[in-house]
Amino acid sequence: MIDGHLPASARITRCVLFEENFVCIRDAKRARRKAQLTRDDYTDLPHALFSSAGGDGLPGAIDTMLARHGRKRRIAITLAHVVAVSFAIAGTDLVATVAERIASRFAASAGVSIAPVPYDVEAFTIDLLHTRRAAANPALRWFIELVNRVCKTL
CATH class of the missing domain: 3.40.190.10 (Periplasmic binding protein-like II)
Known part of the structure; x- marks a missing residue:
């Protein structure tokens, strides 16, 4: 999920994509x-x-x-x-x-x-959130890395 202003969770990994105003x-x-x-x-x-x-x-x-x-x-x-x-x-x-x-x-x-x-x-962050298990899945790991790379260009 990509979103902002979401509460933290022990079951979810949060990766900051970019800062927004x-x-x-x-x-x-x-x-x-x-x-x-x-x-x-x-x-x-x-x-x-x-x-x-x-x-x-x-x-x-x-x-x-x-x-x-x-x-x-x-x-x-x-x-x-x-x-x-x-x-x-x-x-x-x-x-x-x-x-x-x-x-x-x-x-x-x-x-x-x-x-x-x-x-x-x-300012606030736009985050990519995923379960910890997603990082173990090669296809999902590829997708997460792709989203991170694309967001660096925004």
């Missing part, structure tokens, strides 16, 4: 009127949330960071696929906080603009 995306036309988001803008605007777990109610990295500042965001829509987020916010007043590589890849085609998150947000 959060950025904000929003409709490009609305962003032209005001390029940078203030902290108030960020919490006042409705948010689109990517959650592969379907918005399970557990606080994510952004919500945890905002809570430390006594702030909260208003989630207006939850999407189960990260690629859908950019396209869902285009033409709306929604803002989303996503991984920088995803934002950069889809910004132009979706019609969204990228801006810094107006808070200090820690």
Whole structure:
């Protein structure tokens, strides 16, 4: 599995593929009127949330960071696929906080603009996770090494 923000497990081997940063995306036309988001803008605007777990109610990295500042965001829509987020916010007043590589890849085609998150947000890792037994399987070991090599080029 390739993912970020997953808890550690004694049964799983975790290999860091790369480090990633959060950025904000929003409709490009609305962003032209005001390029940078203030902290108030960020919490006042409705948010689109990517959650592969379907918005399970557990606080994510952004919500945890905002809570430390006594702030909260208003989630207006939850999407189960990260690629859908950019396209869902285009033409709306929604803002989303996503991984920088995803934002950069889809910004132009979706019609969204990228801006810094107006808070200090820690970088996170994207990890490859597999069972310890997978390393003993030559085909899976080959695949794991291939994914590692490809991610070094990103």
